[in-house]
Amino acid sequence: MRELYLDLMKRTLTGALMEDNDSILGGVRTAGSPSLKKKAANAAGSLAQRFGFEIAYKKPYDPALRETGSDWPARSESMIGLKRMQNIQDAISAIIEDDVPGDLIETGVWRGGACIFMRANLKAWGDTKRTVWLADSFQGLPAPNVKDFPADQGDTFYLQTGLSVGEAAVRHNFERYGLLDDQVKFLVGWFKDTLPTAPAEQYALIRLDGDLYESTIQALDALYPKARRSAASASSTTTARCPTRPAGRCTTTASSTASPTRSSTWTATAPTGARPPDGTCRNPRLPGDSYGS
C-alpha cells in the first residue's frame, strides 16, 4: 500500500498523471519572462484572467521530459520530475530503515510539491517525530549578487514572477493533500537570513533547490554542520539549471565536509555513498557514517 500511495503522489505532484503541460498565458512559463514574445503572451493572458478566462496553448506532453524534470508543469505542485521524486523516496526510506535521526528540509520549494512528497513519505512510514522544513522567500529568487557570486552572472530567474509562490498558496497545496499539520514548518525569507538561525537541531535529509549558486552555497554553509556525521547525506539539486554550471559544482566547492556527489538527473546531484549489501550504509568520505543515499 505504501508503494502504491507514494507512486500515485509522485505522479500527481509532478503532473505526470494528468499529463499537465499546457502553457497558460500569464502562468508559470510566461509570467515575468524577459523575452518579448512571452511578455506579449503574458499580457494577453493576464488580461483574459481579469475577466475570468484562461488562454492556454496546448503543448504536447512528453513523458521523457517529465521523468527528468526538464519541463515545467502548468498547474502541478512540483517541477522536479519523477526521477528526483524517486530520489527523495529512496532517501527517506533509507533514513527510516537505518533510524537516522533528524528532520528533513528543502531550500527552494516553489509550489511545495517536493515537500508535500516528503511529508507523504513520513506519513506512509508512520513517522510522527520528524519535521519537514520549507525554506523559501515565497516571493521568488533574489537578483544575482555578482560581486560576491560571479557564477550567477546573467541569471534572469529573479524576473520570472511565475517562480514566486506565496506561503498561503503553498499551505493550501498541503491542505489539498491532507498533509498540513504540525510536522510541517515554514522558514519564510531569504536563505541568508533564515537558515543560519533555523531552529531544527539536526537534519537527516537536506534538499537544495534554490537555482542560484548564491542560494545553494548559503544553504549548504548553514545546514551542513547540522547534518550529523551519522545522519543521511544531502540529497541535493544544485544550481545547474544553467548548462554552463556543471551539476555538483556547488556541493563540491561549498564545504570541506560536503559529500562527493553524482549526477542523478540533468540538474540534480545526490551523494555517492552507496548502501552496501550488508545493510550498513557508509559514505566513502565520512568514515563511520551509517548512511549515505
Ligand SMILES: C[S@@+](CC[C@H](N)C(=O)[O-])C[C@H]1O[C@@H](n2cnc3c(N)ncnc32)[C@H](O)[C@@H]1O
Ligand atoms: C526551482 S524553484 C523550487 C522547485 C521546487 N523544489 C519544486 O519541487 O518544484 C526555486 C525556489 O527557490 C526559491 N529561492 C531561490 N533562491 C532563494 C533565496 N536565496 N532565498 C529564498 N528563496 C529562494 C524561489 O523563491 C523558488 O521558490
